[in-house]
Amino acid sequence: MAEILPIKAWRYSHFLDHKIEDLTSPLFDVVSAKQREALYQHPYNSIHLSVPRGEKPAELAADMLQSWKDKGIIEQDALPGIYVYYQYFKLSGNDRQYCRKGFICHIKAYDWNERILLRHENTIPSAVNDRIDLLARTELNCSATHGLYTDPDFILEKYMDESIKSPIYETEDYQGVRDVLAVIQDHKIIKKFLEVLDDKKVLLADGHHRYEGSLEYRKRMMANNPNHTGFEAYNYHLMYLTNTEADDLRILPTHRVLESIGLSNDEFIERLKEYFVVTPKEDPVELNEVIVGKQWAFGLYLSGNAYKLRLKPEQHQLIDWQVPQEVKDLDLTVMHYFIFQRVLGIDPETQRNYKGLSYVRNFTTCIRQVDTGAARLALITNDVSMDQVKRVCYSGAIMPQKSTFFYPKVICGFLFSSIKENEFTSATAACL
Numbered sequence: 260m261a262e263i264l265p266i267k268a269w270r271y272s273h274f275l276d277h278k279i280e281d282l283t284s285p286l287f288d289v290v291s292a293k294q295r296e297a298l299y300q301h302p303y304n305s306i307h308l309s310v311p312r313g314e315k316p317a318e319l320a321a322d323m324l325q326s327w328k329d330k331g332i333i334e335q336d337a338l339p340g341i342y343v344y345y346q347y348f349k350l351s352g353n354d355r356q357y358c359r360k361g362f363i364c365h366i367k368a369y370d371w372n373e374r375i376l377l378r379h380e381n382t383i384p385s386a387v388n389d390r391i392d393l394l395a396r397t398e399l400n401c402s403a404t405h406g407l408y409t410d411p412d413f414i415l416e417k418y419m420d421e422s423i424k425s426p427i428y429e430t431e432d433y434q435g436v437r438d439v440l441a442v443i444q445d446h447k448i449i450k451k452f453l454e455v456l457d458d459k460k461v462l463l464a465d466g467h468h469r470y471e472g473s474l475e476y477r478k479r480m481m482a483n484n485p486n487h488t489g490f491e492a493y494n495y496h497l498m499y500l501t502n503t504e505a506d507d508l509r510i511l512p513t514h515r516v517l518e519s520i521g522l523s524n525d526e527f528i529e530r531l532k533e534y535f536v537v538t539p540k541e542d543p544v545e546l547n548e549v550i551v552g553k554q555w556a557f558g559l560y561l562s563g564n565a566y567k568l569r570l571k572p573e574q575h576q577l578i579d580w581q582v583p584q585e586v587k588d589l590d591l592t593v594m595h596y597f598i599f600q601r602v603l604g605i606d607p608e609t610q611r612n613y614k615g616l617s618y619v620r621n622f623t624t625c626i627r628q629v630d631t632g633a634a635r636l637a638l639i640t641n642d643v644s645m646d647q648v649k650r651v652c653y654s655g656a657i658m659p660q661k662s663t664f665f666y667p668k669v670i671c672g673f674l675f676s677s678i679k680e681n682e683f684t685s686a687t688a689a690c691l
Contacts, residue, residue, distance in 0.1 A: 261375055261408070261456045264365040264495065265339035265449050267682065268674035269399075270427075272334050277303060280430045283438075283672035284309060286402055288468065294433065303332055305672030309401040317396040324397050333675065335682060340442040341452050342674060343422045344499055346667050347437040350509065359508065359667070360419055361501035362443075362452065363403050365676060366461065367489075368473045368496040376406070376470075377652040378463045380662045390472030398679045400473075400497035402671035404466025407648075408459045409503045415455055416502070418448050428673055436667040440674070461500070462652045464665045470496060492683035497676040499669050503645060511664040512547075512642040514625050515594070516634045518615035520603060524562055527636075530602045531559075534574045540565040546639045547622045555593045558639030560629050570597065580607065583654040589647065590640055595659045598638065611660055618661040 271282055284290060284298050284306040298306040311320035327333045342363040349356060369376040394400070422441040429439045443449060463470055473496040480493040501508060520527060531537055540546065543565040546558025555570035570593055578587050578596050586592055599605045605613060617634075619625050625637035643663050651658055677683055 261369075261459050261461045262367045263453055263456045263498075263500075265341050265444075265452075266363065266365055266497070266674070266676045267336050267339045268342060268676055269328075269333045269335050269682075270674050271303070271672075272331050275303070275332060277301075279428050279672070280432075283430065283432060283670045285433055286466075286668050286671060289668055303327070305401065305675075308397065308399065308675070309671045311393070317392040320393060321396040324399060335677070336442075338444045339449070340444040341449055343419045343441040343443060344669070344673070345419075345423050345439045346669075347439070348434070348667050350666075357507040357509065359501060360416060360505060361405075361499050362415070362419060363497065363499045363674065364452070365495040366406065366498045366500075367494055368470070368477045370474060370478075374460070374655070376461045376463060377655075378467055378470075378657055379648050379652050380467060380658040380660055387468050387471045387475065390469050391475050394472050394476050394678075395479075398492075398677060400469075400676040400678065402466075402469070403497045403499040403669055404470045405464040405665055405669055406498045406500045407462040407464050407503045407508075408456060408500055409649075410455060410459070411504050413502065413504070415452060418443060418451065432667075432670050434667050438670055438673070456500070461498075462503070462648065464501075464648070464663070465668070466498075470498075492678040492680045495678060495683070503649065508645055509666045510642050510645065510648070511620055511666045512640050513618050513620050513661045513664045514622065514640055515638040516617045516619050516625055516628055517636050517638075518617075518633070519635050522603075524564070527561065527602070528566070531568060531598070534597045534601065535568040535570055538567040538569070540567055543626050546626075550639065550641055553641075554588075555590055556641070557590070557594060557598075559636065560626055560639070561636040563630065583651075583656045585647070585650045585654045586656045586658065589643070589651070589658060589662070591643070591659045591662050594638060594640060620664050 271279065281301055282304055284304055285294060287310045290310060295306060295310060298304045299312065307323050308320050311317065313319045344361050344363055346359045347356060371378060422443050423439055426439045426441045429437070432438050477493050481487045522530070528537060540549065543560045546560060546565055546567070549567050550556040550558055553569065555575070557568045559566040559568050574597070578592065580596060595610060599610050600607065622639065625639065628634040629637050648663060
């Protein structure tokens with residue numbers, strides 16, 4: 260099953276006269292333009308490697324990476340390790356203190372058809388190509404994707420709990436989350452981690468584009484290497500792994516915002532009524548509340564007017580996409596089939612890269628974009644449950660793109676992992 264390895268991580272030098280908070284950054288797909296510009300002002304912030312700018316960004320990142328190594332800005336840890344990563348957080352309107360526990364390691368970049376690493380949503384092709392170019396130039400994983408394994412016995416948590424008592428870093432990030440990183444370098448304990456994952460499948464929670472970039476890069480390298488063994492550095496990918504059985508895994512909804520539609524407001528509402536019960540609402544602030552716990556229910560904010568949409572149950576059988584029932588039953592499948600395909604006439608493939616469609620997590624931002632005229636409408640949805648993610652993954656199918664938002668996001672900059680052969684092999688040898 261899932262083959263994992265420890266990392267000889269590259270980390271910022273402890274001689275560097277900068278706080279780690281000044282060097283970390285959000286993931287490339289969630290960092291805003293305003294955040295990027297602020298982070299670019301710091302010459303050593305990790306954003307320069309994870310989201311490089313310029314006409315040839317991947318080349319620029321590769322040159323900067325080599326410069327940082329030469330100057331001792333980043334240094335490789337002397338010993339391989341499993342990096343324990345805890346995130347302490349609260350959710351809006353809830354006083355509970357959550358702690359998502361996990362660890363960072365290398366994992367083999369398994370092809371989807373091997374059914375060892377399972378995805379649950381589609382990717383956007385242009386974003387994957389950017390990740391391949393960056394990986395090919397730098398041979399560096401800048402940020403860990405997020406994977407899920409299932410262990411009801413919680414075998415590894417006792418080792419992680421002990422390790423986290425001696426943190427390497429402890430910061431508060433841009434999300435208001437307290438991030439704590441520690442490392443396990445005891446060979447016997449590392450073996451425990453490898454053994455527990457050895458009989459597991461892994462569900463990819465977050466980072467589909469980065470993982471697919473690693474997968475495609477591996478395929479290219481395999482094709483050009485007649486002596487391929489499967490143990491070369493290019494076979495591996497950086498991943499943060501958490502246990503699905505923990506009660507601190509949170510998935511937040513991702514709403515849809517459309518800049519324009521080729522229908523008048525009245526025409527759009529009339530077409531919706533063929534499939535949905537459409538109920539006007541006086542206050543758009545209520546839209547995320549009136550749909551909570553209701554299957555196939557959505558909030559619609561259209562040109563300043565608020566509506567609750569609820570699919571007529573008898574219409575559900577019309578879904579003719581060739582997907583398992585687990586996918587047909589999802590709220591977002593209902594949204595993308597009936598609203599995007601049936602009402603707006605946008606076919607599924609076009610939806611994946613549709614211009615003018617954006618994915619917004621923050622409810623207030625959705626409302627503001629419509630109110631300011633930046634968008635014509637916002638579609639508000641419920642979150643996806645962990646059980647739904649599992650059922651879809653194990654069915655072999657995938658959800659519509661941007662179906663889940665696992666919270667909090669992993670931050671970039673605590674560590675980097677190299678897939679340059681000479682920088683990788685010593686970590687591999689330690690486990691053989």
